[in-house]
Amino acid sequence: MRDRGEPVYLCQDTDIRSPWSQQGSEARANQFAADLLMPEFMFRPRARGRPMTFDSVNELANEFQTSRTASAIRLVQLGSYPAMVACYGVQGRRWHSLGPDVPSQFWPHKELSHDSDAFTLLFGQPKPTRPMIVDADTWIDHRSSDRYTICEH
Numbered sequence: 001m002r003d004r005g006e007p008v009y010l011c012q013d014t015d016i017r018s019p020w021s022q023q024g025s026e027a028r029a030n031q032f033a034a035d036l037l038m039p040e041f042m043f044r045p046r047a048r049g050r051p052m053t054f055d056s057v058n059e060l061a062n063e064f065q066t067s068r069t070a071s072a073i074r075l076v077q078l079g080s081y082p083a084m085v086a087c088y089g090v091q092g093r094r095w096h097s098l099g100p101d102v103p104s105q106f107w108p109h110k111e112l113s114h115d116s117d118a119f120t121l122l123f124g125q126p127k128p129t130r131p132m133i134v135d136a137d138t139w140i141d142h143r144s145s146d147r148y149t150i151c152e153h
Contacts, residue, residue: 033070040078047079051151052076052131081099108141109140113138116139132151135148136149136150
């Protein structure tokens with residue numbers, strides 16, 4: 001719908017392997033789906049004031065009948081707090097999405113820190129049950145990240 005009247009775009013293998021990329025026709029299709037399934041005028045009031053936690057994401061995913069990934073990205077986009085969502089595998093960071101209040105130079109590390117709950121979860125340890133305050137440099141690759149803390153969940 002958004003590319004109507006534009007030259008035809010074909011999805012490449014790389015588009016399918018990284019479906020949450022932030023560029024190209026696949027990203028536009030993902031954004032269109034988010035706008036259709038979780039319209040801003042409905043999502044924003046339900047997200048207002050909710051903490052950036054798995055519980056909030058699960059509740060919104062259930063309410064809108066969307067995936068947890070799509071709901072987490074939408075919460076980052078439209079929620080009340082500066083946030084990002086990042087996806088990691090054993091090979092390192094696969095993708096991430098920054099909220100509009102997060103400076104673009106704040107990138108998550110390519111590799112998970114051994115100090116993060118995500119590391120223990122990815123490598124078979126018990127699932128973290130609550131958000132935790134951690135040093136920002138556990139997650140963020142920026143020269144001043146050692147001066148801040150973030151909430152990880």
